[in-house]
Amino acid sequence: MIVHDHKLFIVIIPIIMLDISTGEEEDKQLRIVGEEKLHKVATGSELYLECPLPMIVRRPGTIMLWRKGDRVLTAGDIKVRRDSRLHLMGNNLRIDSIGIHDGGKYSCEAEVEATEPLAVVHIVEILVPPTVKTEPKSGEITVREGTSVSIKCIANGNPSPTVKWSRNGVTLKPDRLLHGGRIEMANNGMSLTLHNAHRNHSGLYVCSASNGVGKESFGRINLLVFYSPVIKVSELIVEGGTGYRKQITCTVNSEPKPEVKWFKNSIPIRVGESLRYNIRQSGPDHHLIVKKVGEEDFANYTCSATNSLGKTETIIQLKGNPSRPEFDTRVQRNQDGSYKLQWFTTSHERILEYRLLYRLVTRAEPIDAKQDANLPWSTIVINRPDSVSEPRQTQTFILEGLRDNSPYQAKVMSRNKFGWSDFSEIVSFTTNYIISDPWIPDIFKPAIHHRTEEVERETIRKAGSNSGEQTGLGKGTVRTTEFTFPNLNQAMISATADIINQSQTIILLLCNFSILYLYPFSI
Structure with missing residues (x-):
């Protein structure tokens, strides 16, 4: 037994020396058998490398080696590298759980009497699924409106991943405009820059990396654009009535969130000190509620919003005047050639007076505004309008003596005890052509x-x-302009029907005549 152990020791020594010596001979020439084989292997899988040199390896004194680069993995039946994933399967090599560092050049070599060892070479490329790291790492970034901002999505993998960006589910493309800001992408799409950042650029930006290996990898960055307050109001002038409840609203958007205050004629409104007002908020909408309007509440109210980037104010007027009238655009022609105008206005107080203005214009729509400015208006004052108790009030008026087949314009304003409203928008209409000759039948009078x-x-x-x-x-x-003859059409239809009926009667009479007068002669 002692001699056997000694022989084993003698065998091992030359192998170790061979490994050391081969490390120094980097330029050693190999006689490669066949072509190099390329293996593309995903991480985590199993790699199997063949060594088709069985006849040579079996020769006495031949030593077979498996190498990775210049490092010896196995020599004969001995595993030199201490790696539990390496397994000799006869002359072949199996590697379990491939990692990203296992790529490279593998060769099985047979030392023979020739000066150049025989070798079979395998090239192993490790396929790595994509991974993504966002910059900033927190996934949150803030920027001031009007500046530029860059967000990054560092993607790794083999092959190199393709990176795409989306915002709120919509794909982004380079050199495109987004809400007035230009998108620029660099470094194979891993860097996205927004120039002239706008408040509408805020949102969730998602980068996706894919390379055909494994699943896509995603990175998420939430961008928040800071801007000074922006105030919007639906009405700059609000009509109210004494004794009624009235709500004034302003919509405020800003980032960071604003502080909103209300003023009456530049004096701050403090809800705790007054029972007349109440203040509420619903999202971006801020409401000032006048619980019961009195004449002293007709004033200018200021909605003021402030954040760290600035201050914005908007003035809303609460008044008791009527609202701006609205015309019913359907101007109706009466049988006598007059025209009926109708309009609506809102007033919590009784309308005392209307002022109706109308004029003949030189041509039909569209009208040149500069030319219209010099055309004179005729004014009609309606001192006794229809009296109603509802806030929405309707008034009609009959215009007479208008020129036939001519374009006209009209506008109106209303007054209650608090004053005049603004003028309504101008309504345009054209009078129809009227045939007044009594000798012409109605069926030949056109509708225009x-x-x-x-x-x-x-x-x-x-x-x-x-x-x-x-x-x-x-x-x-x-x-x-279309001329139609509805009466004529109806008359023609009736006349045609009469002709058909008369024709049928004549045919029946002829048939009876033939029977009565011709039949005896036939006998």
């Missing part, structure tokens, strides 16, 4: 209809002496 429509039309504009003329499509207005 006007129709205005937007159309595309070809336009030509001069572009300069060198570039010549350029032609394009523009929009214009076409006004069409």
